[in-house]
Amino acid sequence: GNSVTQMEGPVTLSEEAFLTINCTYTATGYPSLFWYVQYPGEGLQLLLKATKADDKGSNKGFEATYRKETTSFHLEKGSVQVSDSAVYFCALSIPNDYKLSFGAGTTVTVRA
Amino acid sequence: SQTIHQWPATLVQPVGSPLSLECTVEGTSNPNLYWYRQAAGRGLQLLFYSVGIGQISSEVPQNLSASRPQDRQFILSSKKLLLSDSGFYLCAWSTGTGAGEKLFFGSGTQLSVL
Helix, strand or coil, X not given: CCXXXXXXXXXXXXXXXXXXXXXXXXXXXXXXXXXXXXXXXXXXXXXXXXXXXXXXXEECCEEEECECCCCECCEEECCCCHHHCEEEEEEEECCCCCCCEECCCEEEEEXX | CCEEEEECCEEEECCCCCEEEEEEEEXXXXXXXXEEEECCXXXXXXXXXXXXXXXEXXXXXXXXXXXXXXXXXXXXXXXXXXXXXXXXXXXXXXCCCCCCCCCEECCCEEEEEC
């Protein structure tokens, strides 16, 4: 079946540090890949997405590249801020399927 | 613009009591609707989804049920809550068939079963 595996947290960083959250996937067909972010006490919101191999999604200084050869979609940010503290979820969907499959989520805490 | 409303924001219920969580979407027609649960320390689990009125697909068999009485209304219910039903419940909507389509989430309901 379709699934997403992301690195377990929690991750604690200092401000301006480099952040990487690993995400790998298993899917039939050609999935679309997403990163969602959940700030404390809120629902999830889309951070970025990529719909085909070699696409790079980017938003708010975050980037992730769809790598078909390694079935990965790692999230990166070069210099994190305290406001980036949140839970990050990797997710995938496949064509003609109404569902999104989410990873377990990675809690990131950025300290000043 | 489209908005999604989910209520209540928090709920404390005794074991064995019934449950009804409601979600409504405005500004779009015939959305796909979803109920997810996020248990403490765990990821996001899809419970139910619906692609039309009266059409409900269950992903995880349990003592919860869902109904879609109107196009933009999705209700999560239980006749008797269990302790294991505690968690953060999220309603979401989307359009299309999922290929590249993003989900829009409500703000969630924190359910504590005591």
